[in-house]
Amino acid sequence: MITKTVLIKDTTPGSTSGTKEFFDVFTAALRESKLADEIRLVRAADIGVYNHGIVLKILPDNITYANVQHHDIKRIIGVTLKHGNPIKDLLYQPRAYQLRLVLKNCGRIDPESIDDYIAHDGYRALSAALQAGPDTVIREITASGLRGRGGGGFPTGLKWSMTRSTPGNEKYMICNADEGDPGAYMDRSVLEGDPHAVIEGMLIAGFAIGASQGYFYIRAEYPLAIERVQKAIDQAHAYGLVGERIFGSDFSMDLEIRLGAGAFVCGEETALIASIEGKRGTPSPRPPYPSVKGLWGKPTCINNVETLANVPSIIRNGSAWFSRIGTENSKGTKVFAVTGKVRNSGLIEVPMGTTLRDIVFEIGGGTASGKRFKAVQTGGPSGGVIPEHLLDTPVDYDNLQKLGSIMGSGGMIVMDEDDCMVDIAKFYLKFCVDESCGKCAPCRIGGYQMLNLLENISRGNATLEDLERLRLIAKAMQKASLCGLGQTAANPVLSTLRYFEDEYREHILNRRCPSKKCTALLQFIIDRSRCKKCGLCARSCPEKAITGDKEHGYTIDTARCINCGMCFETCKFGAVERN
Amino acid sequence: MAALTADDLAAIASRIHDQNASWIRVGMSTCGIAAGAERVYAALEDELQRQGAGVQLKKCGCLGMCAAEPLVEVNIAGMPRVIYCRVDEACARDIVRGHVCGGKLLQDYIIDMQSEDAS
Amino acid sequence: MDQAALETARTIIEKWRPKKGNLIMILHDVQDAFGYIPPDIARYLARTLHIPLARIYEVLTFYHYFKLQPPGKYKISVCMGTACYLKGSPSLLQELKNILNVEEGQTTKDGMFYLESVRCLGCCGLSPALAVNETVHGTLTKSDVIDIVSQYAKEA
Numbered sequence: 050m051i052t053k054t055v056l057i058k059d060t061t062p063g064s065t066s067g068t069k070e071f072f073d074v075f076t077a078a079l080r081e082s083k084l085a086d087e088i089r090l091v092r093a094a095d096i097g098v099y100n101h102g103i104v105l106k107i108l109p110d111n112i113t114y115a116n117v118q119h120h121d122i123k124r125i126i127g128v129t130l131k132h133g134n135p136i137k138d139l140l141y142q143p144r145a146y147q148l149r150l151v152l153k154n155c156g157r158i159d160p161e162s163i164d165d166y167i168a169h170d171g172y173r174a175l176s177a178a179l180q181a182g183p184d185t186v187i188r189e190i191t192a193s194g195l196r197g198r199g200g201g202g203f204p205t206g207l208k209w210s211m212t213r214s215t216p217g218n219e220k221y222m223i224c225n226a227d228e229g230d231p232g233a234y235m236d237r238s239v240l241e242g243d244p245h246a247v248i249e250g251m252l253i254a255g256f257a258i259g260a261s262q263g264y265f266y267i268r269a270e271y272p273l274a275i276e277r278v279q280k281a282i283d284q285a286h287a288y289g290l291v292g293e294r295i296f297g298s299d300f301s302m303d304l305e306i307r308l309g310a311g312a313f314v315c316g317e318e319t320a321l322i323a324s325i326e327g328k329r330g331t332p333s334p335r336p337p338y339p340s341v342k343g344l345w346g347k348p349t350c351i352n353n354v355e356t357l358a359n360v361p362s363i364i365r366n367g368s369a370w371f372s373r374i375g376t377e378n379s380k381g382t383k384v385f386a387v388t389g390k391v392r393n394s395g396l397i398e399v400p401m402g403t404t405l406r407d408i409v410f411e412i413g414g415g416t417a418s419g420k421r422f423k424a425v426q427t428g429g430p431s432g433g434v435i436p437e438h439l440l441d442t443p444v445d446y447d448n449l450q451k452l453g454s455i456m457g458s459g460g461m462i463v464m465d466e467d468d469c470m471v472d473i474a475k476f477y478l479k480f481c482v483d484e485s486c487g488k489c490a491p492c493r494i495g496g497y498q499m500l501n502l503l504e505n506i507s508r509g510n511a512t513l514e515d516l517e518r519l520r521l522i523a524k525a526m527q528k529a530s531l532c533g534l535g536q537t538a539a540n541p542v543l544s545t546l547r548y549f550e551d552e553y554r555e556h557i558l559n560r561r562c563p564s565k566k567c568t569a570l571l572q573f574i575i576d577r578s579r580c581k582k583c584g585l586c587a588r589s590c591p592e593k594a595i596t597g598d599k600e601h602g603y604t605i606d607t608a609r610c611i612n613c614g615m616c617f618e619t620c621k622f623g624a625v626e627r628n
Numbered sequence: 629m630a631a632l633t634a635d636d637l638a639a640i641a642s643r644i645h646d647q648n649a650s651w652i653r654v655g656m657s658t659c660g661i662a663a664g665a666e667r668v669y670a671a672l673e674d675e676l677q678r679q680g681a682g683v684q685l686k687k688c689g690c691l692g693m694c695a696a697e698p699l700v701e702v703n704i705a706g707m708p709r710v711i712y713c714r715v716d717e718a719c720a721r722d723i724v725r726g727h728v729c730g731g732k733l734l735q736d737y738i739i740d741m742q743s744e745d746a747s
Numbered sequence: 748m749d750q751a752a753l754e755t756a757r758t759i760i761e762k763w764r765p766k767k768g769n770l771i772m773i774l775h776d777v778q779d780a781f782g783y784i785p786p787d788i789a790r791y792l793a794r795t796l797h798i799p800l801a802r803i804y805e806v807l808t809f810y811h812y813f814k815l816q817p818p819g820k821y822k823i824s825v826c827m828g829t830a831c832y833l834k835g836s837p838s839l840l841q842e843l844k845n846i847l848n849v850e851e852g853q854t855t856k857d858g859m860f861y862l863e864s865v866r867c868l869g870c871c872g873l874s875p876a877l878a879v880n881e882t883v884h885g886t887l888t889k890s891d892v893i894d895i896v897s898q899y900a901k902e903a
Contacts, residue, residue: 327806
């Protein structure tokens with residue numbers, strides 16, 4: 050009869066056989082103590098703790114031991130497994146860094162079943178809101194301190210009350226699910242994993258502002274999210290939770306999906322409205338704000354997916370409950386997509402105020418390669434990089450802004466020493482140049498000119514004055530662009546310049562890319578001693594710049610080489626060197 | 629059907645909670661599907677039927693550990709609730725034969741997530 | 748324009764006619780049906796919806812998602828989101844260009860493969876990734892690319 054389970058994992062960096070060895074020794078010890086039939090030993094793939102040697106987790110006691118040595122096994126068997134007592138000097142208190150509030154149901158309920166959502170407290174908040182009335186709902190959301198999760202951080206309650214107080218009997222509610230930040234997919238996961246929570250949030254918001262029609266504006270590139278939201282709307286319709294006289298009240302609201310079509314600028318409120326109207330998604334000057342003059346000229350409220358997904362639990366549990374989580378000016382939790390060079394790339398949710406270091410190293414497990422961490426990028430093309438020495442900053446709207454980045458929608462990209470900051474700046478700026486709608490000159494021309502300057506730097510054709518030029522154009526774009534895209538497009542350049550100016554100078558002064566990423570500054574040569582004369586490199590070269598044969602080996606003709614790096618990546622023996 | 633009333637919510641909730649206490653959930657969001665969750669789901673379904681195991685099999689959204697997909701969470705009465713990661717079809721069948729029917733946890737596939745729920 | 752195509756377009760228009768601001772949704776449905784926006788259909792939309800043709804093309808050319816050329820049987824979309832970019836998707840794209848002998852936005856001569864780079868597939872946990880039609884292949888290395896291409900070439 051099995052009474053306890055022990056999970057085992059060696060969390061020493063680089064260890065491959067530690068878990069197995071410990072497991073075997075432990076198994077033998079159990080047999081010796083005649084406990085083999087009572088204790089279940091299991092090797093875990095991941096135990097959620099990193100860099101703490103051998104980690105054990107004992108169930109159902111829920112005791113975790115870290116840095117366990119082979120000679121501790123006897124004590125563990127005698128004290129803990131036989132008598133259920135903890136051993137103090139081995140105890141490790143794993144901190145639950147994550148707090149799942151928005152993602153509470155994701156991965157737990159069947160997103161295609163409205164009954165399953167209802168069984169998890171679903172639509173109770175809507176029912177309560179309808180009874181409490183719009184003013185109470187807005188007061189609760191305002192008191193909770195909820196701020197927009199799409200990036201701007203505008204207080205949600207204030208947005209609702211502005212839209213409510215604008216006179217007019219026709220108002221619109223829009224859910225912004227045009228998640229355009231490359232490297233972020235929080236909204237997709239919520240829509241795919243818990244679509245009814247967003248629908249419930251939409252209905253509560255619509256009730257509060259006095260809307261009778263709501264639109265989901267979803268990226269066309271998210272077919273599964275679209276399918277699940279449509280299914281959820283249909284189910285809610287069948288239950289009378291969407292449509293006429295919801296819950297038998299006087300409140301009626303319809304919901305409809307509109308698709309984005311691959312334009313990043315449509316994340317901007319006024320451009321998004323133009324797109325729903327069936328036009329080119331170009332932004333318009335504000336004011337008038339959408340809360341006054343929005344979709345088809347009517348008062349409109351636009352909230353992001355994650356913002357709306359927060360609403361039902363705030364109404365259910367009360368604003369006081371929500372505002373206890375987080376920091377003074379940023380309440381609640383934030384979902385981040387932690388990706389890039391991190392070990393556990395994925396979606397996480399943490400209370401506001403969690404430090405970047407905890408996110409990257411404790412939850413993310415550090416870099417996947419074990420290489421040196423260099424920076425973490427937040428806010429996508431509108432954000433910036435944060436270097437190692439600032440990792441102890443607690444994450445909230447204001448702190449990230451002070452560091453020259455932004456909270457953004459929740460993309461968090463980890464970079465290691467192989468990533469070149471000039472290249473990163475170029476990547477993001479190119480994105481913004483491609484996505485600029487072209488309506489205003491500062492964004493259209495400024496972005497292009499900055500990109501040219503960066504291009505020159507990465508080719509070694511720049512001077513130090515170019516850095517000043519970059520800063521000057523960036524300032525002009527920030528001050529004079531029409532919408533958020535242009536105003537923030539220079540952020541990735543400015544923040545990499547702020548923290549990694551040395552790297553820029555190295556490119557300019559020494560024509561050297563320290564991360565060996567800017568291929569124009571590299572020279573490729575074949576190391577004869579490591580070359581196995583297989584000829585793969587010659588076949589991969591698009592310019593036929595590699596000559597030779599299987600007998601004599603191969604050489605690169607530097608005059609014809611275009612520094613594309615294909616040979617470097619192709620060689621299986623590391624014989625192509627780049628310097 | 630007629631529009632729901634607030635009381636109906638409680639009725640639906642209790643109906644769902646009455647269902648089988650033993651269940652298997654498969655993460656079926658875009659990332660899970662891309663990593664092969666559909667094949668894993670089919671293998672689980674097939675093997676559960678072959679073994680005649682009365683366990684509820686459920687498609688769910690994303691648990692967040694995208695790099696470890698496909699993820700399969702298993703809750704069988706009398707055993708610890710665990711999540712298996714990087715599950716393939718063979719492993720899915722082992723889960724049914726070993727864990728569900730044999731009372732054994734699979735070696736080298738369990739992932740333990742330290743997180744807390746806010747209700 | 749053949750009768751069946753016309754009929755498809757008519758059904759799409761009728762489905763969306765009662766809705767305000769329906770142009771983009773109509774174009775989405777047309778692209779779903781035809782794989783791209785055929786010029787004949789665009790003209791038909793202009794006539795039927797009483798919208799100047801220039802306005803339709805104004806919208807079509809603004810949004811990256813709409814295609815003016817027929818795509819190949821298999822659309823290969825290489826993800827250029829930040830996570831994929833950092834982990835080597837540019838070399839996947841280069842490899843595909845070499846294998847297929849096309850540039851981005853082009854279709855192979857046999858009409859089999861269309862190659863494009865896209866913003867973000869939203870599968871950052873599986874980076875670098877690419878999608879063939881709607882099937883995502885993740886955690887790729889450059890050498891996986893040829894296998895994927897030949898797998899689809901065989902199926903065709």
